[in-house]
């Protein structure tokens with residue numbers, strides 16, 4: 001496992017390179033490994049740049065992710081092809097992207113549960129999906145199906161907004177028996193998307209609920225990403241109860257946060273949602289991102305950064321604390337952190353597809369690094385208490401933000417490589433210190 005984020009560390013990480021004296025006592029150190037699991041609707045993104053009239057003509061809603069039937073998919077695809085509008089085709093799916101990015105960043109294993117076409121032709125969407133997924137993502141547990149995987153028409157309007165039209169194929173056919181109980185129970189996290197709950201009569205919703213049950217029994221954090229505000233605003237109360245009952249870590253953007261809580265200010269939305277879960281990653285486009293969660297009075301750490309004004313005054317005071325599950329705190333209190341986009345954002349953003357998934361992958365990396373460190377160095381002072389993450393709220397903000405930047409600066413929602421070892425933007429002296 002790679003170190004989460006770029007910085008110098010006072011803890012021994014990775015654990016193989018620990019104190020030479022201890023190494024002499026234990027010359028052969030075989031680190032114990034961790035992994036994360038996730039469930040997704042197996043989808044290929046078909047990206048096209050279109051105008052608003054196209055969106056209206058096909059009965060779509062700008063910014064939404066909508067399911068379309070076969071006839072609508074056919075008409076849409078025909079028009080895209082006729083006018084030569086398709087610019088890219090690559091593996092997608094919000095959890096598929098997150099697992100791929102996690103494995104790329106951590107250089108470590110993730111396991112994806114989903115479906116895959118039984119018969120795959122070279123060049124087909126299924127083939128492309130497999131080719132565009134990191135070899136660190138374990139796809140051995142995919143359920144074979146007699147039909148195509150899903151297609152996600154990713155339609156980008158002039159303003160950079162993306163609208164998704166989903167042609168399901170067999171993407172929702174995942175059955176519970178293909179979710180491996182041991183793998184879920186031994187993972188550092190189970191990652192799910194709200195999209196899994198809109199499968200109608202198809203079995204993927206039940207498979208997700210089965211996985212949630214395994215995670216609960218194994219004490220594994222359940223991480224939920226909200227997908228789109230349109231889904232949440234249909235029934236915010238239902239989602240609030242769902243989160244309160246099942247979710248440890250919530251990932252959302254500011255629009256989804258508002259749909260869930262009724263609060264337009266991301267800080268106030270996080271404050272409210274913390275009543276239902278333990279840790280929140282809230283991305284806010286050009287405003288950057290927030291982390292919010294619980295920490296324990298006994299282990300709180302005050303920031304050395306400037307205290308920030310906002311809907312909650314000086315909200316970042318304890319951002320150097322590490323997130324802890326509320327139930328693991330003796331005296332829980334809420335801590336928050338915020339960061340503006342890395343370097344103000346890339347010079348040119350061709351689209352923001354996957355920027356949120358990238359940020360979540362960084363958070364997952366930090367969570368699994370914590371487990372990895374605890375498994376291998378249980379006596380480290382870091383594990384005097386049971387933290388959810390390896391790093392502080394502030395550090396997670398930095399890392400997530402940096403990864404989002406990388407996704408924005410490239411074309412696909414999936415990272416083609418990890419972050420650079422050294423940041424060109426940081427002065428040489430930082431690394432030499």
Ligand SMILES: Nc1ncnc2c1ncn2[C@@H]1O[C@H](COP(=O)(O)OP(=O)(O)O)[C@@H](O)[C@H]1O
Nearest residue numbers: 253283284285286288289341344345355356404
């Ligand atoms: N226009 C932008 N300028 C600079 N950074 C941006 C911009 N849009 C997104 N980002 C970065 O990407 C992150 C995630 O973006 P966001 O659009 O909120 O995610 P989502 O894909 O979930 O809607 C932000 O927190 C920020 O760091």
Ligand SMILES: Nc1nc2c(ncn2[C@@H]2O[C@H](COP(=O)(O)O)[C@@H](O)[C@H]2O)c(=O)[nH]1
Nearest residue numbers: 041065092093094152164195353354356357
């Ligand atoms: N599993 C599903 N993934 C979906 C669906 N609609 C869109 N998407 C995927 O989201 C990412 C972009 O994520 P974001 O971070 O920019 O919001 C993209 O790659 C799509 O494939 C869906 O219904 N199910």
